[in-house]
Amino acid sequence: MTKTTLAIAALAASLALTACGKSEPAAEHAAGAESGAAPKSSSAGLPTGRAEIGKQLATTKNAATGQACVDCHGADGNTPIDPSYPKLGGQYADYLAHALIAYRKGDRDNALMASQAQPLDDQQIADLAAYFASRPGQLSDLSGQY
Numbered sequence: 001m002t003k004t005t006l007a008i009a010a011l012a013a014s015l016a017l018t019a020c021g022k023s024e025p026a027a028e029h030a031a032g033a034e035s036g037a038a039p040k041s042s043s044a045g046l047p048t049g050r051a052e053i054g055k056q057l058a059t060t061k062n063a064a065t066g067q068a069c070v071d072c073h074g075a076d077g078n079t080p081i082d083p084s085y086p087k088l089g090g091q092y093a094d095y096l097a098h099a100l101i102a103y104r105k106g107d108r109d110n111a112l113m114a115s116q117a118q119p120l121d122d123q124q125i126a127d128l129a130a131y132f133a134s135r136p137g138q139l140s141d142l143s144g145q146y
Contacts, residue, residue, distance in 0.1 A: 046097055046122050049130025057128050065115045069128065072112075076135040090137015096129035 058069040058077075069088075073080050077088030088096060102108035103117035104125070120128070 046126040046129075049093060049097075049126035049128075049133075051127070051130040051134040054127035054129070054131025054134075057124055058131055062116050062119065064119070065112060067112070067116065069116070069132075073132075077132040078135065078138045087138055088132040089135035090139055091133060093126075093129040093133035096132055097125050100125045100128065 061068050061071075069077075071081070072085055073088050077091070080087060099108060100117045100120060103110065103113040104120060106114060108114075117125075
């Protein structure tokens with residue numbers, strides 16, 4: 001290997017270690033726990049989701065739309081009323097949370113979903129994501145093998 005190649009490899013390794021090595025200091029973590037703050041648990045920066053509460057939220061009618069999640073996506077998130085609606089059961093919680101946040105912020109465009117997501121706070125989004133992620137999945141790739 002040339003000196004340049006070795007330097008690039010060393011730099012890449014250093015960057016990888018730095019990126020992977022960033023963690024919350026124990027003192028900060030303990031201070032957060034003592035303050036009663038919920039730990040952040042997802043890549044969306046949300047608190048830990050509670051599937052049982054998410055189940056209740058999934059069946060609660062939205063005041064603006066008159067619809068609940070289960071009205072369109074099915075009780076377990078696997079029986080949407082229209083084939084163009086996504087199956088939510090078994091989907092990754094972080095994916096579901098990111099999608100709901102995007103609908104809430106207006107970064108994802110769907111009038112019904114924007115109205116559904118708008119009143120949700122971060123904890124409710126985490127709870128809904130945890131519930132649908134906990135359901136059996138029927139997701140598959142385009143080949144139908146997975």
